[in-house]
Amino acid sequence: MSDHIVSAYSEELERLSADLLKMGGIVETMITGACRALVSNDLDLAKEVVLRDPLVDAIEADAERQIVSLIARRQPMGHDLRMILSAMKISSELERIGDLSKNIAKRAQRLDENVNVEMRNAITRMAQPVSRQLKDVLNAYATGSADKAKAVWSADDDIDLHYNAVFREMLTHLVEDPRRITAGAHMLFMAKNLERIGDHCTNIAEFVYYQAVGDYLSELERPKQNQF
16 A cells, blocks of 8 residues: 555544544533523523534534445555444444434423522533533543543443432422423433433443454443432
8 A cells, every 4th residue: 555545544534533523522512502501591502502413413424424435445454444433333422412412402492480490400410420421532532542431431320320319309399399390301301311421422432442442341340320
């Protein structure tokens, strides 16, 4: 393979990675934006978050085209093949995170005066470790670090604990005032969306780990919290 071909191939791989990190950056802003919109009741910000989702979808579609082209033209092997296959999985996980963030923003637009500050703050508290998980796993991907990926994978229990705490808190609010039932249902769905985002971050961590070392993290090694 000539130096020119090798250089062009490397540039294509770098572009694919850069596009996924760009995609990850957008979904990061969607999570934080959706939760800021919730806590401040900012309907305009919630609408902005929803409008970012098509951009995430477009990047995923372009990444898929790049991946198909790379496999067809370059016939990658070893680490390069793992990198490309992982990129395909990661782009799908990021797209789902974008969808879940969009759903949080949509529900934030449908809340009424029966949602008190404590209920809004409960979701925001849960969003903080979830956002940190996404940031950390994107950093693991950017640096190709198996250790950082495993740290994210191992921290998923913390998200589950936050979800269980929010679930119990929301039930308390609903029991205290049945008028909050509809709004509380929206809040519970938001909390579940955040928990699912944490799961997708864990999945990305598994793909980053596989890309780095060529081996899989076993689900049996990490105990899961019981969830409601």
